[in-house]
Amino acid sequence: MRYFALILGIAVASCTLVAQQVPPPPPPPTAAPASVTYAVDAANRDPAHFSLTIDLLGHAVYTARDEDASSGADDSSQPLYRVEFDVSPATRDRVFAAARALDYFHGDFDFRKHVVADTGRKTFTYRDGIQQSATTFNWSENKQLQDAAELFESVALTQALARKLQFLHRYDRLGLNEVLKRMEELARANYLSELQSIAPTLRLIANDASVMHVARERANRLLDQVAASGVPPGH
Numbered sequence: 035m036r037y038f039a040l041i042l043g044i045a046v047a048s049c050t051l052v053a054q055q056v057p058p059p060p061p062p063p064t065a066a067p068a069s070v071t072y073a074v075d076a077a078n079r080d081p082a083h084f085s086l087t088i089d090l091l092g093h094a095v096y097t098a099r100d101e102d103a104s105s106g107a108d109d110s111s112q113p114l115y116r117v118e119f120d121v122s123p124a125t126r127d128r129v130f131a132a133a134r135a136l137d138y139f140h141g142d143f144d145f146r147k148h149v150v151a152d153t154g155r156k157t158f159t160y161r162d163g164i165q166q167s168a169t170t171f172n173w174s175e176n177k178q179l180q181d182a183a184e185l186f187e188s189v190a191l192t193q194a195l196a197r198k199l200q201f202l203h204r205y206d207r208l209g210l211n212e213v214l215k216r217m218e219e220l221a222r223a224n225y226l227s228e229l230q231s232i233a234p235t236l237r238l239i240a241n242d243a244s245v246m247h248v249a250r251e252r253a254n255r256l257l258d259q260v261a262a263s264g265v266p267p268g269h
Contacts, residue, residue, distance in 0.1 A: 067091050068162035070129050072186035076154025077101060081115075086190045092126040094119050094231075096193040117193060119231040122265045125189065132182040133160050136169075143179050144171035156183060188227035191220070196232035199239065207245050214239075214252035221259060230260045233267030 066089070073085035082101035088094045098115045121129075133139065138160040150173050158179070159168040174180055195217055202209045220226045239245055240253040260267050 065163035066161075067093075068130070068160070070133050071157075071159040071161070072183065072190070073157045073159070074154050074190075079154060081194060084190055084194070086186050086193075088121055088126060088129050088186075088189075090126070090130060092120050092123060094121050094189070094228075096190060098194065098197070115197060117197075119193075119228070121189065121228050121231070125185065125228060128185060129182070132178055132185075135178050136176075136182070138165070138167050139169040140167050141169060143169050143174040143176045145173050145175050158182065185227065188225055192226045192228055192232060195220075195226075196235045199232075199235050203235075203239055203242070203245070207242075207249075210239060211246055211249040211252065214249050214256070217256060218252055221256065228265075229256060230263065230265045230267045233257060233260050236260075 069087050069089040071085055071087040073083075075083050080100075081098040084096065084098040086094065086096050096117050096119075136143075136158075139158045153172060155170060155172065157168055157170040159166065169179075171179070195213060198213050199210065202213060217226065221229065236253045236257050240250050240257060242250070257267075
């Protein structure tokens with residue numbers, strides 16, 4: 035009897051030890067945060083194709099692809115330009131307030147009462163763990179949609195100009211002054227948003243003694259605007 039009790043005790047202990055050694059199942063994958071994407075396809079713009087995604091955490095991804103000048107088509111042989119950065123809480127909140135107000139882009143907002151100028155195909159897409167919805171338009175008389183588009187355009191323009199600065203800083207430093215001059219004008223007119231996200235690029239130019247003094251001064255003035263905004267600059 036003692037023998038069987040001993041065997042039973044050993045078996046129970048063995049099962050307990052095995053149970054303790056088996057790793058627990060992995061936790062379920064974390065759902066991606068909700069996001070809003072604004073994508074533009076317009077042959078008469080530079081870049082001709084770009085998208086900007088901003089998620090609920092304030093993380094943003096800007097992508098752009100140039101057009102093949104010889105064919106007028108998307109040049110897929112060229113690598114897609116892609117940059118990640120964070121937007122300010124104020125911009126993030128405006129984006130998702132607009133999405134809520136527009137019923138997460140359910141519906142047709144395109145203006146069709148009469149012919150208007152073709153400014154390109156624009157698409158807003160909302161995604162979260164439950165739903166995905168989108169709307170495409172050329173121009174809309176819905177003010178909330180237009181305001182949301184202008185916000186995304188201003189953030190995307192900042193990234194597009196930073197891309198130009200990076201190229202010129204590497205290959206044509208004499209061209210930097212003209213682009214920086216335009217950026218100062220656009221910033222004064224409130225057409226550039228999230229300047230803090232390109233502070234590292236501006237800082238490189240401002241600190242480069244091989245760049246023309248006037249261009250370095252312009253870069254420094256833009257950095258002063260970043261400091262005055264109170265939004266922490268990008269790293």
